Amino acid sequence: MSYERPADLARALALRAEGGRVVLAGGTDLLAATRARELRGPVLDVTGVAEMQGVTLSAEGLRLGGAASWTAVARAPLPPACAGLQAAARVVGSTQIQNRGTVAGNLVNASPAADSVPPLLTLDAEVELVSLRGTRRLALGAFLLGPRRTALAADELLVAVHVPAAALAGQGAFEKLGARAHLVISIGMAAARLVVAGGRVVSAALAVGACSPVAQRLGAVEAALVGRPLAELGEALDPAAAAAALSPIDDVRADAGYRRAVAPELLRRALLACAPAPETAL
Amino acid sequence: MNDGTGSREPTSPGRRRFLISTALSGAAPMMGRIGPAEAAETGAPPAVTPGAMPTMAISLTVNGRTHRLDLDPRKTLLDGLREEIGLTGVKKGCDHGQCGACTVLIDGRRELSCLTLAAAAEGREVVTVEGLAAADGTLHPMQQAFIDHDALQCGYCTPGQILSAIGCVQEGHAETADDIREYMSGNICRCAAYPNIVAAVADARARMEG
Numbered sequence: 001m002s003y004e005r006p007a008d009l010a011r012a013l014a015l016r017a018e019g020g021r022v023v024l025a026g027g028t029d030l031l032a033a034t035r036a037r038e039l040r041g042p043v044l045d046v047t048g049v050a051e052m053q054g055v056t057l058s059a060e061g062l063r064l065g066g067a068a069s070w071t072a073v074a075r076a077p078l079p080p081a082c083a084g085l086q087a088a089a090r091v092v093g094s095t096q097i098q099n100r101g102t103v104a105g106n107l108v109n110a111s112p113a114a115d116s117v118p119p120l121l122t123l124d125a126e127v128e129l130v131s132l133r134g135t136r137r138l139a140l141g142a143f144l145l146g147p148r149r150t151a152l153a154a155d156e157l158l159v160a161v162h163v164p165a166a167a168l169a170g171q172g173a174f175e176k177l178g179a180r181a182h183l184v185i186s187i188g189m190a191a192a193r194l195v196v197a198g199g200r201v202v203s204a205a206l207a208v209g210a211c212s213p214v215a216q217r218l219g220a221v222e223a224a225l226v227g228r229p230l231a232e233l234g235e236a237l238d239p240a241a242a243a244a245a246l247s248p249i250d251d252v253r254a255d256a257g258y259r260r261a262v263a264p265e266l267l268r269r270a271l272l273a274c275a276p277a278p279e280t281a282l
Numbered sequence: 283m284n285d286g287t288g289s290r291e292p293t294s295p296g297r298r299r300f301l302i303s304t305a306l307s308g309a310a311p312m313m314g315r316i317g318p319a320e321a322a323e324t325g326a327p328p329a330v331t332p333g334a335m336p337t338m339a340i341s342l343t344v345n346g347r348t349h350r351l352d353l354d355p356r357k358t359l360l361d362g363l364r365e366e367i368g369l370t371g372v373k374k375g376c377d378h379g380q381c382g383a384c385t386v387l388i389d390g391r392r393e394l395s396c397l398t399l400a401a402a403a404e405g406r407e408v409v410t411v412e413g414l415a416a417a418d419g420t421l422h423p424m425q426q427a428f429i430d431h432d433a434l435q436c437g438y439c440t441p442g443q444i445l446s447a448i449g450c451v452q453e454g455h456a457e458t459a460d461d462i463r464e465y466m467s468g469n470i471c472r473c474a475a476y477p478n479i480v481a482a483v484a485d486a487r488a489r490m491e492g
Binding site: 028031039045094100 | 336338355356358378379380382385391392393394396397398399401402446449450453455464465467468469470
């Protein structure tokens with residue numbers, strides 16, 4: 001059989017372990033990148049796997065099934081910390097793409113410009129990787145190794161993404177810059193998640209995408225924000241420090257210098273969007 | 283849609299391949315020159331001889347009719363609909379998920395048939411533009427609104443626009459002109475009939491809900 005769409009994980013893992021199959025998890029990247037007739041060999045379509053469905057909240061946190069579509073992520077009733085993730089879900093291509101494209105597909109595809117990655121990094125997301133050998137969890141930042149490279153083993157499937165309950169605190173936001181408003185690959189994007197108390201920053205999580213081989217958190221910039229009053233939030237973000245943490249390249253969408261200039265501004269906007277209104281409203 | 287930063291320019295290789303295959307009517311000899319090792323280095327997908335895979339039997343439910351097909355499992359739903367079933371209302375624009383011309387409804391949701399394998403649509407309800415009118419020929423309100431508002435010029439993108447617009451209304455994303463513009467952004471109109479398309483969608487929403 002050269003196309004399989006198993007209904008359960010056990011069967012999917014058995015097929016994966018046999019090797020030689022291209023894993024299809026929606027196909028919006030796979031089929032856009034490889035014309036269909038050039039698909040290398042048999043296809044393992046994981047979108048029907050029961051264990052990979054759903055967007056669910058529990059006491060442990062948030063679980064995104066690997067086969068959950070971006071529409072499902074965008075439409076789920078999630079806490080404000082996930083606002084950035086949901087905003088990103090709404091700009092993964094068009095609505096048609098969001099209806100078909102999946103969480104696992106987007107992450108395993110490992111594009112440096114994947115819109116979902118910066119907000120997931122600010123949510124301390126972990127990926128659940130399963131094979132017949134067992135299950136392991138990796139921080140998303142450790143899973144993404146480089147452009148189009150991940151830590152996924154040849155017999156593993158990315159079954160789910162987990163956000164720990166502790167990371168569901170605060171308010172999230174997402175800012176994307178493209179050549180136009182919609183249906184565009186990002187020049188750069190930034191995600192923030194801010195926890196405040198008594199008018200001051202308790203913790204901040206910041207991430208930038210499309211400005212380094214892998215989207216990344218900016219730990220030093222985050223640390224400098226802790227304890228700062230909300231009224232100073234815009235100035236508290238050091239653009240030079242943010243730019244220094246990045247390693248953008250020149251490409252068809254923008255040059256490196258432009259990216260270095262806009263990334264801190266995207267971060268500043270995302271950060272301000274996280275702050276409670278009205279005194280810091282844009 | 284999420285391309286790597288500068289790792290690849292999505293449009294030109296496909297276009298080049300299209301031109302090659304058009305010119306040579308069969309791209310296998312050209313593509314066969316790229317060996318797996320070289321392909322790995324360049325990041326290009328390793329070449330395979332087209333047609334090497336055995337066919338598989340699937341049944342597709344399109345516009346309420348079930349079609350039993352024997353096709354290459356790598357065939358897209360777009361090619362299956364056009365070439366196997368003869369539903370040429372589904373248009374092949376970019377074949378890359380960027381233009382929306384191939385939009386169909388699958389289980390009521392708008393999806394791109396160029397980025398969906400035909401085999402993956404088995405067991406799901408597919409609707410194309412041919413399936414919208416009533417049995418007596420009465421057009422779907424969205425079709426009628428596109429005519430009434432002159433929401434097209436060349437018409438090539440129109441079937442995809444109409445199906446996408448039906449999805450847009452059913453999702454509740456057609457409440458304002460801004461919403462319509464945002465949620466119809468996956469459908470490109472090279473004639474730029476956009477103002478009339480927005481008007482048609484808003485009008486059809488009222489007719490569909492009324």
